Amino acid sequence: xSSQPVVLLTGATGYVGSRLVPLLEQRGVVLRCLARSxxxxxxxxxxxxxxxxxxxxxxxxxxLALAGAETAYYLVHLMASSADFEANDRKAAEYFGSAAxxxxxxxxxxxxxxxxxxxxxxxxxxxxxxxxxxxxRESGVETVEFRASxxxxxxxxxxxxxxxxxxxxPIMLCPRWLATPTQPIAxxxxxxxxxxxxxxxxxxxxxxxxxxxxxxxxxDLIREYARQRGLRRLLISVPVLxxxxxxxxxxxxTPANAEVGRHLIEGLKNPTIVRNKxxxxxxxxxxxxxxxxxxxxxQSCDEYSSMAIK
Numbered sequence: 001x002s003s004q005p006v007v008l009l010t011g012a013t014g015y016v017g018s019r020l021v022p023l024l025e026q027r028g029v030v031l032r033c034l035a036r037s038x039x040x041x042x043x044x045x046x047x048x049x050x051x052x053x054x055x056x057x058x059x060x061x062x063x064l065a066l067a068g069a070e071t072a073y074y075l076v077h078l079m080a081s082s083a084d085f086e087a088n089d090r091k092a093a094e095y096f097g098s099a100a101x102x103x104x105x106x107x108x109x110x111x112x113x114x115x116x117x118x119x120x121x122x123x124x125x126x127x128x129x130x131x132x133x134x135x136x137r138e139s140g141v142e143t144v145e146f147r148a149s150x151x152x153x154x155x156x157x158x159x160x161x162x163x164x165x166x167x168x169x170p171i172m173l174c175p176r177w178l179a180t181p182t183q184p185i186a187x188x189x190x191x192x193x194x195x196x197x198x199x200x201x202x203x204x205x206x207x208x209x210x211x212x213x214x215x216x217x218x219x220d221l222i223r224e225y226a227r228q229r230g231l232r233r234l235l236i237s238v239p240v241l242x243x244x245x246x247x248x249x250x251x252x253x254t255p256a257n258a259e260v261g262r263h264l265i266e267g268l269k270n271p272t273i274v275r276n277k278x279x280x281x282x283x284x285x286x287x288x289x290x291x292x293x294x295x296x297x298x299q300s301c302d303e304y305s306s307m308a309i310k
């Protein structure tokens with residue numbers, strides 16, 4: 001039996017989790033992934049990675065998956081699986097935290113969302129992200145929570161919505177949320193933070209707010225995307241276009257799941273900026289600026305498209 005620590009990864013088929021798998025495999029840990037369809041995932045990971053069947057809403061499968069694990073990554077979000085995603089996310093976090101505590105897990109690493117949790121108008125999506133983090137901390141297992149805004153990278157749902165919108169509409173009627181301040185972060189920087197959390201000295205649970213040094217608006221993201229693509233786009237503000245109507249409108253022009261898109265759009269009315277910069281003091285990660293993050297994302301999109309054509 002290996003003397004290396006066992007790391008459990010949930011969400012291994014998701015956007016961030018699938019990119020974290022090969023990086024963890026390179027770290028020399030004993031990696032175990034939880035998957036509802038293990039056969040599919042086994043084809044995508046190295047032979048040294050263990051894949052176990054399970055679901056975060058299935059207590060028994062969590063007990064088996066967490067047995068012997070020292071660290072557990074919680075990269076699960078059930079927004080696409082149910083209209084009542086808040087209740088499911090709450091239940092899943094409670095099951096996971098309880099199972100991790102019983103298994104003797106030393107640390108949970110969780111990726112949540114930015115936003116002022118004292119804001120009574122916080123969107124259900126962001127409110128749920130914060131609630132999951134609180135539940136995991138209250139489990140008794142030390143929890144390292146990273147809070148991020150839009151993740152910039154090829155394949156990211158939020159970034160793909162921005163790209164689809166910009167690519168398809170030369171003239172855009174823009175709702176108020178396009179002026180909402182945000183601090184997006186490149187996917188590579190998110191991965192760097194998640195990996196660095198493995199090396200933190202053990203202690204109390206902590207929350208780290210992470211993002212680019214650039215505070216921008218969603219309108220700025222569209223303009224920068226258009227600039228780098230060589231597109232001329234006209235943005236016209238329409239104050240009566242509500243986030244809900246915006247989400248229905250986005251559903252017509254993007255390939256994203258309409259229900260998930262609606263929840264994401266509802267969250268765009270809330271500022272998502274870094275108010276606590278402790279992450280820059282604790283971790284040796286210096287996030288990319290927005291321009292460079294978008295450039296790398298577009299380069300990855302182009303490389304993928306080129307490979308698909310071949």
